Amino acid sequence: MGAPGDIEDLIGLMARLPGLGPRSARRAVLMLLKKRGPLMAPLAQAMAHVALSARDCSVCGNIGTEDTCPICTDPRRQTGEICVVEDVADLWAMERAGAFRGRYHVLGGTLSALDGLGPDELRIPLLVRRVQEEQTREVILALNATVDGQTTAHYIADALAATGVQVSSLAQGVPIGGELDYLDDGTIGAALRARRRV
Amino acid sequence: MGAPGDIEDLIGLMARLPGLGPRSARRAVLMLLKKRGPLMAPLAQAMAHVALSARDCSVCGNIGTEDTCPICTDPRRQTGEICVVEDVADLWAMERAGAFRGRYHVLGGTLSALDGLGPDELRIPLLVRRVQEEQTREVILALNATVDGQTTAHYIADALAATGVQVSSLAQGVPIGGELDYLDDGTIGAALRARRRV
Ligand SMILES: [Zn+2]
Ligand SMILES: [Zn+2]
Numbered sequence: 143m144g145a146p147g148d149i150e151d152l153i154g155l156m157a158r159l160p161g162l163g164p165r166s167a168r169r170a171v172l173m174l175l176k177k178r179g180p181l182m183a184p185l186a187q188a189m190a191h192v193a194l195s196a197r198d199c200s201v202c203g204n205i206g207t208e209d210t211c212p213i214c215t216d217p218r219r220q221t222g223e224i225c226v227v228e229d230v231a232d233l234w235a236m237e238r239a240g241a242f243r244g245r246y247h248v249l250g251g252t253l254s255a256l257d258g259l260g261p262d263e264l265r266i267p268l269l270v271r272r273v274q275e276e277q278t279r280e281v282i283l284a285l286n287a288t289v290d291g292q293t294t295a296h297y298i299a300d301a302l303a304a305t306g307v308q309v310s311s312l313a314q315g316v317p318i319g320g321e322l323d324y325l326d327d328g329t330i331g332a333a334l335r336a337r338r339r340v
Numbered sequence: 341m342g343a344p345g346d347i348e349d350l351i352g353l354m355a356r357l358p359g360l361g362p363r364s365a366r367r368a369v370l371m372l373l374k375k376r377g378p379l380m381a382p383l384a385q386a387m388a389h390v391a392l393s394a395r396d397c398s399v400c401g402n403i404g405t406e407d408t409c410p411i412c413t414d415p416r417r418q419t420g421e422i423c424v425v426e427d428v429a430d431l432w433a434m435e436r437a438g439a440f441r442g443r444y445h446v447l448g449g450t451l452s453a454l455d456g457l458g459p460d461e462l463r464i465p466l467l468v469r470r471v472q473e474e475q476t477r478e479v480i481l482a483l484n485a486t487v488d489g490q491t492t493a494h495y496i497a498d499a500l501a502a503t504g505v506q507v508s509s510l511a512q513g514v515p516i517g518g519e520l521d522y523l524d525d526g527t528i529g530a531a532l533r534a535r536r537r538v
Contacts, residue, residue: 145432146404152390155383159360159368166359171390172429173358175403178391185353186387189372192350193380196373205373206344231370234343 149175201272203248203265205230213237213245220244222279224272226298228252228286236284244282247272252290253297264294266301273305283311287328347373399470401446401463403428411435411443418442420477422470424496426450426484434482442480445470450488451495462492464499471503481509485526 145153149171157167174182198204199211206212213219223244227233233246249264251257261267273281281302285291299309314332343351347369355365372380396402397409404410411417421442425431431444447462449455459465471479479500483489497507512530 145428146410148386148390148393148405149403152383152386155379155386158379160371161364161368162357162359168429168432170357170359172427174387175390175394175428178394181353181356182387182391185350186384186391188346188350188353189380189384190388192346192369192373193376193384195346196376205347207346212344229370230343230373231366234366 145171199248202246203230203250204233204246218243221276223282224269224276224278224280225282225284226269227284228291228294232284232286242282249285249294252285252288252294254290261297261301266298269298270301270305273302273307278305278307280308280310283309285311287314287332343369397446400444401428401448402431402444416441419474421480422467422474422476422478423480423482424467425482426489426492430482430484440480445479447483447492450483450486450492452488459495459499464496467496468499468503471500471505476503476505478506478508481507483509485512485530 145168153164153167153171156162156170157164159167162170174185195207196205197207197209199206199214200209201214202211204211204213208215220243223242224247225236225242225244226247226249227236228249228251230248233248236242236246247265247269249266251259251264253259253261253264269281272278281298283295283298285295295311302309313336314329315336316329316333343366351362351365351369354360354368355362357365360368372383393405394403395405395407397404397412398407399412400409402409402411406413418441421440422445423434423440423442424445424447425434426447426449428446431446434440434444445463445467447464449457449462451457451459451462467479470476479496481493481496483493493509500507511534512527513534514527514531
């Protein structure tokens with residue numbers, strides 16, 4: 143309270159964003175109000191445009207502006223490899239790394255009895271069908287190194303067993319530039335178990 | 341990089357908000373993408389609406405949707421008292437506290453040679469004219485307890501001297517619920533100097 147109603151409504155909506163509480167939403171809106179022309183209007187327009195045009199790719203679950211996303215339609219991307227990620231953010235991170243030239247499958251979460259997320263919600267049957275139809279050679283599981291992520295990875299590996307496709311997962315270890323001091327025990331343990339001769 | 345161009349543009353604009361860096365802007369946009377209908381579309385609409393309709397009150401500098409803000413046009417607000425604040429955020433904070441029933445004057449900053457903010461930019465001549473025209477009894481300086489805030493307060497007190505209006509400022513001291521341990525030395529010193537007999 144304190145600001146006019148329309149502005150309070152805007153602050154309330156902004157406060158629902160992750161990383162912004164009520165206080166910082168208020169500060170953000172104030173800054174927008176000071177930069178109505180150069181920032182607030184373009185931001186509103188960009189957001190409205192994306193809200194209207196964004197859609198989930200019907201093949202892989204990536205977000206784009208067409209029924210099929212740019213990665214699925216890019217003839218230069220290898221069809222024989224599918225990288226399975228939990229989330230579109232993970233797909234973006236993989237793309238930023240620029241190390242993978244195949245296609246993706248976005249689960250949209252991990253198996254979770256609590257959240258009512260089963261294999262169908264995560265589009266796992268669709269993944270099995272893709273592997274068969276696209277004659278996939280390898281499925282790379284790039285799931286988070288959490289309990290839920292690893293449970294989901296095992297479930298997918300089992301579901302794909304009958305197809306004969308090779309299933310692999312990202313190596314676990316010390317991140318580049320990572321200081322042992324700041325890593326959790328699980329990471330250090332995994333890095334030790336996966337140690338390589340140098 | 342990683343997301344489609346339109347979405348990257350949106351992330352770039354969001355990252356310019358205070359409290360959101362590039363990483364959290366990305367997370368915020370991802371959350372908006374997941375809630376396109378219930379959150380992203382209404383947020384875009386609310387923002388576009390405010391960007392179009394918001395304007396600075398020609399009397400006091402508060403932000404509203406008309407030429408003159410609701411506080412300046414509210415006949416129940418006392419005209420004899422003007423509370424001077426640096427920023428619209430401070431006006432909102434005062435209104436949330438609900439302790440002041442007069443009118444405001446929003447400076448839009450503090451005197452700063454560095455930022456090229458002089459008396460004219462801060463609407464100080466306009467304040468002097470208001471005090472004369474509105475027959476103001478008291479001007480309450482609710483400026484931040486910073487060096488710039490206090491320099492500005494002194495300048496305004498000098499500028500108003502000839503009008504004969506009473507000029508006061510908010511009391512400094514320990515905030516309610518404030519633990520001495522967590523207060524800076526300046527606050528403790530000011531509270532000690534302003535001590536009252538109990
Ligand atoms: Zn796709
Ligand atoms: Zn006003």
